[in-house]
Amino acid sequence: MSNHDATASNLDALNQWVLEVAQLTHPDRIQWCDGSDAENDALIAQMLADGTLIKLNEQTHPDSYLHRSHPDDVARVEHLTFVCTKDRDDAGPNNHWMAPDAARQQMKSLFDGCMKGRTLYVVPYCMGPIDSPLSRCGVEITDSPYVVANMRIMTRMGAAALARIEREGSFVKGLHSTGELDPDRRFIMHFPEDLEIQSFGSGYGGNALLGKKCHALRIASHQARQEGWLAEHMLILGIENPQGETHYIAAAFPSACGKTNLAMLIPPEGYRKDGWKITTIGDDICWMRPGADGRLYAINPEAGFFGVAPGTSEKSNPNALASIQQNTIFTNVAVTDDNQPWWEGLDTRVPVTDWKGKPFDAASKQPAAHPNSRFTVSAKECPSYSPHAEDAQGVPISAIVFGGRRASLVPLVFEARDWTHGVLVGAAMGSETTAAATGAVGVMRRDPMAMKPFCGYNFADYFSHWLSFDKAGAKLPKIFHVNWFRKGDGGDFLWPGFGDNMRVLEWMLKRVDGKAGSVETPIGHLPKAEDINLDGVELTAEAREKLFGYDRAGWTAEFEHIGEYLQEYGERMPERLVDERKRITR
Numbered sequence: 001m002s003n004h005d006a007t008a009s010n011l012d013a014l015n016q017w018v019l020e021v022a023q024l025t026h027p028d029r030i031q032w033c034d035g036s037d038a039e040n041d042a043l044i045a046q047m048l049a050d051g052t053l054i055k056l057n058e059q060t061h062p063d064s065y066l067h068r069s070h071p072d073d074v075a076r077v078e079h080l081t082f083v084c085t086k087d088r089d090d091a092g093p094n095n096h097w098m099a100p101d102a103a104r105q106q107m108k109s110l111f112d113g114c115m116k117g118r119t120l121y122v123v124p125y126c127m128g129p130i131d132s133p134l135s136r137c138g139v140e141i142t143d144s145p146y147v148v149a150n151m152r153i154m155t156r157m158g159a160a161a162l163a164r165i166e167r168e169g170s171f172v173k174g175l176h177s178t179g180e181l182d183p184d185r186r187f188i189m190h191f192p193e194d195l196e197i198q199s200f201g202s203g204y205g206g207n208a209l210l211g212k213k214c215h216a217l218r219i220a221s222h223q224a225r226q227e228g229w230l231a232e233h234m235l236i237l238g239i240e241n242p243q244g245e246t247h248y249i250a251a252a253f254p255s256a257c258g259k260t261n262l263a264m265l266i267p268p269e270g271y272r273k274d275g276w277k278i279t280t281i282g283d284d285i286c287w288m289r290p291g292a293d294g295r296l297y298a299i300n301p302e303a304g305f306f307g308v309a310p311g312t313s314e315k316s317n318p319n320a321l322a323s324i325q326q327n328t329i330f331t332n333v334a335v336t337d338d339n340q341p342w343w344e345g346l347d348t349r350v351p352v353t354d355w356k357g358k359p360f361d362a363a364s365k366q367p368a369a370h371p372n373s374r375f376t377v378s379a380k381e382c383p384s385y386s387p388h389a390e391d392a393q394g395v396p397i398s399a400i401v402f403g404g405r406r407a408s409l410v411p412l413v414f415e416a417r418d419w420t421h422g423v424l425v426g427a428a429m430g431s432e433t434t435a436a437a438t439g440a441v442g443v444m445r446r447d448p449m450a451m452k453p454f455c456g457y458n459f460a461d462y463f464s465h466w467l468s469f470d471k472a473g474a475k476l477p478k479i480f481h482v483n484w485f486r487k488g489d490g491g492d493f494l495w496p497g498f499g500d501n502m503r504v505l506e507w508m509l510k511r512v513d514g515k516a517g518s519v520e521t522p523i524g525h526l527p528k529a530e531d532i533n534l535d536g537v538e539l540t541a542e543a544r545e546k547l548f549g550y551d552r553a554g555w556t557a558e559f560e561h562i563g564e565y566l567q568e569y570g571e572r573m574p575e576r577l578v579d580e581r582k583r584i585t586r
């Protein structure tokens, strides 16, 4: 066969699929996206003209826009998100499940004719550096220009991705339509066995930007299990010490629990003077696999940040704030009288318009920006973006951190004894729910490895997969658990958090090098307060006790609950993990 024939056949499947989708959805026109500036400019102009985007203050925020979503379409919808495997047990109790044929039938009737009067955009994208063997490609078909503009920021989108698909032949198929944005006609379906996603009825981030949670976590976790790697809901950061050495840490916290903030951390002044520096590789997703030397190497599959706006300020996250001064799409934030984006926690100004576009009434007690309002911006805009973020081979990981939002019980930091214990620590994670998904906020739930909404297969198999990395020749990272969100009896956070989290990172690196003290407890190694540099931090006696103490009775009850949770997975749960829990509670 000639080269030409091979190439033609590699794109045949894509062409055929686009044709089939067009026959089902009846778009007025089809546009293949190349990712160029000209294409983006035209899309932006069109969205400004039809009101999808509102231009923000050009002096203060050049080339930045506000999008107001439908007020019922502001977050991920976990109750409408399904993993459709042939065998229900393969999706596991952690996922909503539908039989693939039934799901396809249902989606077909929703997609039928849904793009009449609209443009069908074909969006080829690459998750990960375009030349990395760890990267994977996909194509999203969507009728939303807002989705196209966001995908262009969040992924390597366009001609280069299409060229890679042409070379490799394989890609994840994602079909998306905003439909009528009717919450009763909204479904996010995953077919991991066919590397396929179908999403209808939402334009919001994790429901609609299919490269992100749908592909890079739910589909990728399934692929990763088959191919011997990990797709995780983790940030990746680099810590440069005064000797000029850089260690990389990956950390899994549930949605809206601090990944973006930790990834962009600026160390306290004393640390900076000594030469400590943090660089950002990624803020939400991490793909990692063992390298030839036995260490885990990680890439950030994304190219941008889809970050939580509320709480982002010059004080909490100056790197994020610097990143979003230009070339940013804001979704569901408020605006000031001079047309600047605004959200709770930014500063003391009072906005004039709320996230729905109504005059803001400060007396109403309602927030002006939606609690899950977001910014979309290229990682290249971030001052701390690492020069190694685009390295094709990834960066070696020295420590893995799990963490949740726990007002009570869970201390500031502890270290797992070994890999098996660390996997249990991850599997046992709990966290209070946030506005990143629809439903009640502040309810404690089990969220293993921050993957509860994102693991594309049975959690029992997922934990087995994690355990399988512990084998001859492996040089695995140490595993830690943190809680930035411990509260005192008065209801206030006991730990200053943000930049001061550097103190905890330093302790972890010292532990990696065998240079820091700890005390052994049933839950692992806890630092004593004096093991962590607290210069300049004032902690009350209550804070010291709760941040560094071990509450035996509380943990006994917690491990009961963890045991009940693990039992939900029945026989499939790996014995090693069940035994590990027994060992701790003995």
Ligand code: GTP
Binding pocket: 253, 254, 255, 256, 257, 258, 259, 260, 261, 262, 283, 284, 306, 307, 308, 310, 311, 312, 316, 436, 484, 485, 493, 496, 497, 498, 501
């Ligand atoms: P997703 O993008 O949904 O995955 O969220 P994320 O994990 O990246 O969370 P993010 O860093 O955006 O933080 C969410 C909220 O938690 C913001 O309002 C932050 O201001 C707040 N936050 C982050 N880090 C800390 C911390 O160390 N202490 C406290 N008290 N709040 C924090």
Ligand code: SPV
Binding pocket: 075, 076, 204, 205, 206, 207, 212, 213, 254, 255, 256, 284, 306, 436, 437
């Ligand atoms: C999250 O909810 O974890 C996010 C935002 O990072 S979304 O893209 O909607 O998933």
Ligand code: MN
Binding pocket: 233, 254, 255, 256, 284
């Ligand atoms: Mn996330």
